Amino acid sequence: MIEKVNDINLVLPFIKKYFPNYIVENSPYEKMFCYKEGDNIIGFISYSVIYERAELNYIVTDEQYRRKGIGQKLLDYAIEDLKNNMVENFSLEVNVNNKVAIKFYLKNKFEIKATRHNYYVDGDAYLMVREVR
Structure with a gap:
């Protein structure tokens, strides 16, 4: 089940496991959601929305739950939220060597722009962008 993250401290241990340098910013533009199975957090997505643009900050699924569609569910949820909020473009940066992530984003209509x-x-990183509408 996907839930809105209202208290970053509840998901911080999960985030730090995969992003040790994660810094809590408490940005009013950031939206965070987690995928839970029971009380266990097994996925997380964070993106920032400023006017008609959004940027993916983080998306991760727990290692033992990968390749089960959880990342897809989180991304689909985010895109639906962005559509409902009239966002036009969704962008991200991804390491040029992260072939699995690049394939995932291409499958989800992101295009390499730079x-x-x-x-x-x-x-290096690829800048990838997709239209939301």
Whole structure:
């Protein structure tokens, strides 16, 4: 089941497991949702919405639950939320070497628009964008 995250402290241990450098910003533009099975958090998505644009901050599924459609459900939920809020474009950055993620995003109508050189400490990122409408 997908739930809105109202208290970041409840999902912070899960987030830190996959993103050790995650910094809590409490941005009024950020929306966060988690996928739970019982009381266990097994997926998480975070994106920021500013006017007609949105940017994916994080999406992750617990390792033992990967390839079961949870990431897809989270992304579908986010896109539906963005449609309901009149967002036009959804963008993200992904490491050029993360072939699994790139394939997932391409399947979900994101297009590679540019390469951001030295975006990560260890390499480049693709800027990927999709229309939401």
